[in-house]
Amino acid sequence: MxxxxxxxxxxxxxxxxxxxxxxxxxxxxxxxxxxxxxxxxxxxxxxxxxxxxxxxxxxxxxxxxxxxxxxxxxxxxxxxxxxxxxxxxxxxxxxxxxxxxxxxxxxxxxxxxxEFAASSETTSAYSGSNFGLFGSGVSMFFGPGMVTSGSGSGSSTTTTDVSTDVSxxxxxxxxxxxxxxxxxxxxxxxVIRGPRLALIQGEIADVMDGGDLVGRTMSVLLQYSRRNGAPIAGKALSVESSGVPWRHLGSGVTDAAGQLQIELRRDFLDEDADTAPASFVITARIGLVSNSVTVTF
Structure with a gap:
């Protein structure tokens, strides 16, 4: 190109x-x-x-x-x-x-x-005219002579270019x-020094009614003792369970061996009930002393 x-x-x-x-x-x-x-x-x-x-x-x-x-x-x-x-x-x-x-x-x-760049360029030409009369003596007025004339023209051109670059x-x-x-x-x-409270999982038993499984139980042993292992008798322990009922198996206070037993029970109300083993959290406490265990039955 x-x-x-x-x-x-x-x-x-x-x-x-x-x-x-x-x-x-x-x-x-x-x-x-x-x-x-x-x-x-x-x-x-x-x-x-x-x-x-x-x-x-x-x-x-x-x-x-x-x-x-x-x-x-x-x-x-x-x-x-x-x-x-x-x-x-x-x-x-x-x-x-x-x-x-x-x-x-x-x-x-x-x-x-x-950046900015600029430049200009100018071109000029001349123009004009002339007139002349030639002779000698009287001939300039009455005799022979010569007359001449001429003309001319011209132009002027200016060119300007500008260039700019920006970034x-x-x-x-x-x-x-x-x-x-x-x-x-x-x-x-x-360091905390005080009584010890242990939860021990016990026996699991199915509850039957005429050959049908209607429930399941599990026993949990709560053992309360001093730091040296000596049992603490005659103390009522608070029990909390997540989603499963329970009951005391005994007087509801620790015996001479510092033990208290409870029973957890699951009831299956109909034949379509889920009888698969399930997990529950059991917490026992007395005052500021507490312990928890997860049981499955």
Missing amino acids: PDLLPPLARALAEDANVSDELRGAGIAFGTLVERTGAAVAATQLQLDTSSAATASALAATLVNVIAVREQVFRDDGTLDHVTNHVRPLPLISFIDPVFYQWTSVRLQGEFYAR LGRIRASALLEPRDDVGIPKPNQ
Whole structure:
């Protein structure tokens, strides 16, 4: 295809070109990314160094604190007394230093580049006219002579060419600094001393009526004793069950052996009832002492 642009316009189009500016912007953005990464790394190093120094200072500072809190319960499950064991421990045992980290850093580039080129060219031509009379002596008025005349024209043309090249872009930066959730200090232990309550699963029996299965029962033994294993007699235990009824098999209080027995019962009301084994949670408690067990029958 032939080149339809005049030489002047072609030259201007070559002059007004922001390709070199855009190449420079790309290099500048790459430098920005590089320096931002270095700044983030340097800042993170300072954060880690500061956090480590804080943790070291907390670990080196000793204070009198409650290292172990001992709670003692009576036989009826109520709280008897609490003993606090105080000892010098590092401050870091109960103050967690905060460790920060850069979780995200985002960069977006914006650029603006513009070039303008203009040139003008002028072409001029002359135009005019002349008249002449020639002779000598009297002949100029009465004798022979010669008359001449002439004319001419011209033009002027001005050509102006303009070329503009523009490019746009944008740069944005955002960062998020937040505490780390994978660093923590374990808390002091709690010691609870009191009676023990155990739930022991017993016998499972089917309830038949003329050859038809109409129910199923299961016995559960509740055993209540002191820390040294001595039985606690004459105590009423509260029983809770999830979705299955129960009844006491006895007086409803622990016997001389510290035991109390209950019976769970499932009733199958019709022949289409689901008789497959099912699981239930049984909870026994007295005062603040409790224990749970999952039974299946």
